[in-house]
Amino acid sequence: MGCLGNSKTEDQRNEEKAQREANKKIEKQLQKDKQIYRATHRLLLLGAGESGKSTIVKQMRILHVNGFNAEEKKQKIQDIKNNIKEAIETIVTAMSTLAPPVQLASPDNQFRIEYILNLVNQKDFEFPSEFYEHTKTLWQDEGVKACFERSNEYQLIDCAQYFLDKIDIVTQSDYTPSDQDLLRCRCFNDVTAIIFVVASSSYNMVIREDNQTNRLQEALNLFKNIWNNRWLRTISVILFLNKQDLLAEKVLAGKSKIEEYFPEFARYITPDDATPEPGEDPRVTRAKYFIRDEFLRISTASGDGRHYCYPHFTCAVDTENIRRVFNDCRDIIQRMHLRQYELL
Structure with a gap:
């Protein structure tokens, strides 16, 4: 009498083997890209x-x-996203540290501020869609705009408004930075x-x-x-x-x-x-x-x-x-x- 077990079929084993090999190739390429990045003088x-x-x-x-070719322009997208993250983090942080502090026009947005503040100092951030949704909504809040207008009282990157205004464009799947985007982008990383x-x-x-x-x-x-x-x-x-x-x-x-x-x-x-x-x-x-x-x-x-x-x-x-x-x-x-x- 046969017994039922968890033995894998030949196709499953082959598929898993192919997946492991694919993962190794990806990891190898990531390491290669990292070495190239670290070897590049900026x-x-x-x-x-x-x-x-x-x-x-x-x-x-x-x-x-x-000069920048199309592929190099694509690589600048990460710097532009980091500019957006740094800009909104800086503004919402300043709302409570300025004297007098700045209040949200819509108190319902407080949870969005808490979401953004939890991102401070996070590295290798993946930029999920909810980040852009919260950022876009906060940027439309008149209280956040009022805090931005007082940016002479704290340190804010010059391109903050430029890229916060362009969130819908930056998040498009086929987005390629324009020459103006590259000029505005603060990429000191x-x-x-x-x-x-x-x-x-x-x-x-x-x-x-x-x-x-x-x-x-x-x-x-x-x-x-x-x-x-x-x-x-x-x-x-x-x-x-x-x-x-x-x-x-x-x-x-x-x-x-x-x-x-x-x-x-x-x-x-x-x-x-x-x-x-x-x-x-x-x-x-x-x-x-x-x-x-x-x-x-x-x-x-x-x-x-x-x-x-x-x-x-x-x-x-x-x-x-x-x-x-x-x-x-x-x-x-x-x-x-x-x-x-x-x-x-």
Whole structure:
């Protein structure tokens, strides 16, 4: 007499074997993708207006393959989703911490706030549909909007409104980020280093926006904000003191003296570590190192040792100069990357 048991059919065993093999392949690919991700250097290119950023990018394209293809755009979707999550978390958290605090227009939305607050500090979040439903409903609440209007009283990413307004678009299955989305997206995650570009020759110029603010001072202010930004406190900066050719022309012409715009230059002495270019006029050396030291003064003020500033004198229109600078920076970037993943 036969007995009934849980013995599996040949088809079931084959199916399970195929499933295990498929899982192994997926796991292997995930590990491979992780290795590629960790091996990739991510750089932020920042700087004030007309400092030479676009020219630096053009030189990068001359010297290296660059640009975002369709697949790379798709990869930015995760950063955009993280921006949405960070934005709504920051706003609803601020509602209770502001003085005076901000109340929900619809008290029925309180459970949605509790849902969002439970997500704070969660990593590898899967972004279920309920997250977007709660976020969209909260963003439509007039109390949440009132808290957003007071964002000058707390730290909120600049792209918050832009992406919160686009939730319906971002959640579409065929969504591909536009160029504007990529420009707006704050994707500092795993950034290896920042390249900050300064127009060294701008010491006697004003910014286009108000025709009053000194351009070099504006660059110093921007650098200080970036250096002290809470999201960038562990990311080192490669400083490109750009437009050295124009700086030399102005200094040697003698028509616009640096001390007329930066009085402290009158007392400045060229440092011992200065390394002039062959045949460089001492006046030019003194000028460019003064500008360098103005930025280093900001970077050394915190003294926390969590990030460093690496200055380079550049002329973005000179491909050979930029090639040498890039080669110098390659080792710096590699060391930053190893330090980032605690391999150094």
